[in-house]
Amino acid sequence: TIEFEVKNHVAWVTLNRPEKLNAFNEQMKIEIKESLKKAAADPDVRCIVITGNGRAFCSGQDLQSVNEDTDYGEHLRKYYNPMIQQMAAIEKPIIAAINGTAAGAGLSLALACDFRLAHEKSSFIEAFIHVGLVPDSGNMYYLPRIVGHAKALELAILGEKISAAEAKDIGLVTQVIPHDKWNEDVTAFAEKLAHMPTKAIGLIKRYFNQSWDSNLQEVLGKEAYAQKIAGSSYDHREGIAAFLEKRKPLFLGK
Numbered sequence: 001t002i003e004f005e006v007k008n009h010v011a012w013v014t015l016n017r018p019e020k021l022n023a024f025n026e027q028m029k030i031e032i033k034e035s036l037k038k039a040a041a042d043p044d045v046r047c048i049v050i051t052g053n054g055r056a057f058c059s060g061q062d063l064q065s066v067n068e069d070t071d072y073g074e075h076l077r078k079y080y081n082p083m084i085q086q087m088a089a090i091e092k093p094i095i096a097a098i099n100g101t102a103a104g105a106g107l108s109l110a111l112a113c114d115f116r117l118a119h120e121k122s123s124f125i126e127a128f129i130h131v132g133l134v135p136d137s138g139n140m141y142y143l144p145r146i147v148g149h150a151k152a153l154e155l156a157i158l159g160e161k162i163s164a165a166e167a168k169d170i171g172l173v174t175q176v177i178p179h180d181k182w183n184e185d186v187t188a189f190a191e192k193l194a195h196m197p198t199k200a201i202g203l204i205k206r207y208f209n210q211s212w213d214s215n216l217q218e219v220l221g222k223e224a225y226a227q228k229i230a231g232s233s234y235d236h237r238e239g240i241a242a243f244l245e246k247r248k249p250l251f252l253g254k
């Protein structure tokens with residue numbers, strides 16, 4: 001249900017249940033975690049792309065594989081929550097390449113990524129409300145932080161589908177790519193990130209996440225700590241050398 005491939009320092013994690021719009025069944029939830037674990041552990045991987053096969057990115061929980069006996073709280077604690085925490089803890093950039101509809105927990109998955117790329121036919125829907133549920137899988141954490149409180153409430157409660165252009169307007173999407181340049185531009189974006197100073201990117205991710213729960217004094221302390229680590233990296237030395245020699249840096253991610 002998940003395809004995994006590493007190419008040019010990029011790990012491609014592809015959701016592969018196109019006939020169900022890549023809805024999460026149990027196997028997919030297990031396999032995505034394994035793929036992310038592999039990508040996180042492989043020092044050759046310096047960027048991760050999550051995308052879908054077919055016309056959707058991901059339609060969220062497979063509604064055919066839950067029933068009255070399913071304990072939703074337990075289900076979230078067992079499958080979705082660890083995946084979302086795993087993504088936040090991966091100190092490498094993660095891109096959601098949203099190749100179509102992102103609905104429910106499929107939208108939550110995209111929100112937990114560090115960048116969201118879309119094309120003109122991609123769409124976004126907080127589908128939970130239409131089946132009498134609440135946003136989950138980190139949606140209540142990330143959505144208001146990405147689009148602001150009022151817009152998040154509007155999307156979650158009204159549950160209206162929004163286009164890629166609207167998503168770009170509210171800051172939900174990093175970039176809208178022309179449909180015919182999709183593969184090429186997503187690959188270029190991912191490979192660009194995969195050749196940047198990976199250690200610094202990981203530290204940025206870690207401390208931006210922590211900054212929500214810290215005051216100014218704490219953030220200043222954490223910045224000083226993180227800068228000491230970044231400042232002793234190979235890529236920092238290379239960046240300085242390249243600047244002084246007036247050439248392009250060759251970052252190695254260490």
Ligand code: LHQ
Binds near residue numbers: 019062064103104125
């Ligand atoms: C699907 C699904 C799907 C199964 C399309 N499941 N088959 C967490 C923990 C525990 C419990 C509960 O929930 C959660 C978190 C959640 O994610 S809750 C929210 C779950 N997701 C949804 O409510 C979205 C349901 N899907 C839709 O609203 C639409 O399918 C969207 C807006 C995604 C796309 O609409 P269309 O482009 O019109 O496509 P479609 O509706 O015709 O779907 C195509 C096929 O995919 C169809 O199957 P069929 O056999 O009739 O061709 C759908 O039944 C199937 N499908 N989503 N989540």
